[in-house]
Amino acid sequence: MNLPPWAIAIRQQRLYLGKSQSQVAQESGLLNQTEVSRLERGLVHPTLQLGAAKLRALLRVLGWSWAQFAQATGLELDFSEKGALEGLKRLEAGLHFATFPVQASAMAGHKSTESSEGLVSIPLEDLRALGVRPENVRVYAVNGDCMVSESVRGMGQSIAPGDRVAVDIGRMPRAGDVVVAWDGLGERMLIKRYQEEGEHIVFYPARHSVPPVVRHRDDPVKIIGPVVWRGGPFRG
Known part of the structure; x- marks a missing residue:
């Protein structure tokens, strides 16, 4: 056939x-x-x-x-x-939309900026389909390109510089989820793929050329939430 x-x-x-x-x-x-x-x-x-x-x-x-x-x-x-x-x-x-302020810039690379201006509108239909309550949504700007994989550049699952990502603070992340997290040691927001390995929490980038961020469970690290939505010019 x-x-x-x-x-x-x-x-x-x-x-x-x-x-x-x-x-x-x-x-x-x-x-x-x-x-x-x-x-x-x-x-x-x-x-x-x-x-x-x-x-x-x-x-x-x-x-x-x-x-x-x-x-x-x-x-x-x-x-x-x-x-x-x-x-x-x-x-x-x-569609009916919910509008959220951009909280801060989440680091997906080696450099960080303080840009966190603007508002983001997300269709309520999308949030309902994902089981996400609007009051649990926080939006962050993406700074850096380590979440753009060399093998999938230009495809929907990459997260590119300038994108906006929404996280659900009402759900605990699962292994393999892309999350936004506060790294107290580096004093920065991170956006990476989350894993727990023994006594360590490891944040993996999509780019193999960029090393992961490894933290001990006792280090000052706070997972803000898993990424449930992303938008920006990279996929438009």
Whole structure:
């Protein structure tokens, strides 16, 4: 069976993220596993048959902006997709947003700045789908590029300089989560992937060329929360 390129692209992105079809469905809050399976088998067209709300939820789970989705699948070039794109625009316009101040700059590299100005608006629909209460959201600016992996540069899962990330202070991080943390020894905010290894807490960057930050459990380190949302020009 010859699958359409968009079906192959969706499956490859899901596998790249290490997610099962059921995980994609659960995290979307709108799709079910059968729909994800039918998408990957080319039986449901994502922009003609899926519906704008479900398509938007799928893109969020797969870490794609519309532009990245269009580039990966080639659907942007199809004249018949214009109606679906307009539907997405209308959906965006009708969403209710919560607005948050940027708390501080979180360090993802060797240099740090004090820039922490501005406001960030996040669709309430996204927060509900993630199970995040708006009162538990804190937003930070990303400073540095160590969370942009050489192997996935330009893809949705990278976190780039100038991005804004939202963390959920109401949930404890799990091993492997990207977190924002206060490093008391370095007197800085960090954004890294979190692991506990024996008596140490290790903060791993996405770049293999950048060393991890290793702290003892007794060191003054505070995990602010896991990253649940990210936005910025890097993925736009």
